Amino acid sequence: MTILPEAKGKTALVTGASRGIGRALAKGLAEAGFDVAITDLPSQAAELDVTKSEIEAAGRKAYVYTMDVSKKKDIEATARALLEAAGSIDVLVNNAGILKPSLLQDLDEANWDAHFDVNAKGVLMMCQAVLPHMRARKSGRVINIASIAGRQGVPTQGHYAATKAVVITLTRVLAQEVGMDGVTVNAICPGIILTEMGKNNLGSEAAIRHWEDVAALKRLGAPEDIIGPVLFFASDLSAFVTGQALNVDGGIYYH
Ligand SMILES: NC(=O)c1ccc[n+]([C@@H]2O[C@H](COP(=O)([O-])OP(=O)(O)OC[C@H]3O[C@@H](n4cnc5c(N)ncnc54)[C@H](O)[C@@H]3O)[C@@H](O)[C@H]2O)c1
Incomplete structure (x- = not known):
């Protein structure tokens, strides 16, 4: 458990927090001392x-x-509603996302649109809703969960990879647009994390073994592996860091 003294009295908002990485981040932020607002689709109410x-x-x-x-x-x-209930939103973690693999050649329009609506436009609209409040208070931390796919796509994930490249670009530009108001915007690019999405994506035990072997640390990630980097970007430790995208992948990708 990492305790951050600066988290006291602050509220972090995590999207897609009913399972996987989002749930781990909500718990990790709470253990660090933040009050935490969690959101997900209505179908996920029980898991939330x-x-x-x-x-x-x-x-x-x-x-x-x-x-x-x-x-x-x-x-x-x-x-x-959250501003009324909590008084402030100090940290925004844009984590909600979808991945429905398809070869680009076979990709239908609805699947392309769904990925851009959730993974790219969703991040932009969350930022648009929360940044004015953070800028007015002259403080705030936005952390976007992108992916190493946003650096380099793999077959069947071209549309997903494109949305994550958008997230990295939004992060860089938003950081420049709001930095003068004391708000930082950074991204995390997880590698393969063994959540529902990660397992579906890999598909087989053989694929899991392959990627474990490729990774410098010889293992794939757990949702908890993303907590430390998020706490870094949410805390005073990263006060002079903005517009960055950090790979958290056990050593799969180096750019
Ligand atoms: N698991 C991996 O290997 C991996 C790797 C790189 C990046 N990521 C990213 O990490 C984030 C979390 O992924 P995960 O592995 O925990 O996946 P997951 O599928 O377990 O969780 C995603 C969450 O987002 C929610 N969600 C989906 N569409 C939504 C919508 N329209 N509105 C609100 N919530 C919605 C889901 O209900 C779910 O709770 C995603 O952005 C994903 O792209 C995951």
């Missing part, structure tokens, strides 16, 4: 409640909202 219990078990306040990150009205309503 499990995450809520984990935040409360760490002794922090939990705020729960069901919403779709691709719907502007949902986002605006959630940001308003």
